[in-house]
Amino acid sequence: MPPIDKHLKASLERTGKDYIEIHEWIDGDFDKKAERHDITKIYEYGKMIEEKYGKEGLQEYIRHIHDDIKAKVCHIKEDIEKEIDDTLSYFGVK
Numbered sequence: 001m002p003p004i005d006k007h008l009k010a011s012l013e014r015t016g017k018d019y020i021e022i023h024e025w026i027d028g029d030f031d032k033k034a035e036r037h038d039i040t041k042i043y044e045y046g047k048m049i050e051e052k053y054g055k056e057g058l059q060e061y062i063r064h065i066h067d068d069i070k071a072k073v074c075h076i077k078e079d080i081e082k083e084i085d086d087t088l089s090y091f092g093v094k
């Protein structure tokens with residue numbers, strides 16, 4: 001998943017603000033990291049974030065999770081493709 005710096009840069013480019021407090025809240029506490037990326041909690045956490053940071057902050061919270069899912073799935077895809085290529089190569093299948 002992208003490091004916090006990438007999230008800050010992405011928020012800055014989208015909104016003109018880095019929303020560092022939101023990104024640090026999501027990624028900063030190792031014990032709560034999974035819970036804060038849990039899409040079933042978006043409604044609950046989203047209300048809390050919107051109250052504190054407004055609609056734009058809410059959007060950046062959701063976007064953070066979106067970007068993490070995309071990065072993680074792309075990484076898995078690359079690993080699977082490499083595994084398939086290695087397997088085909090092992091068996092001499094071209």
Ligand SMILES: [Zn+2]
Binds near residue numbers: 027
């Ligand atoms: Zn994250």
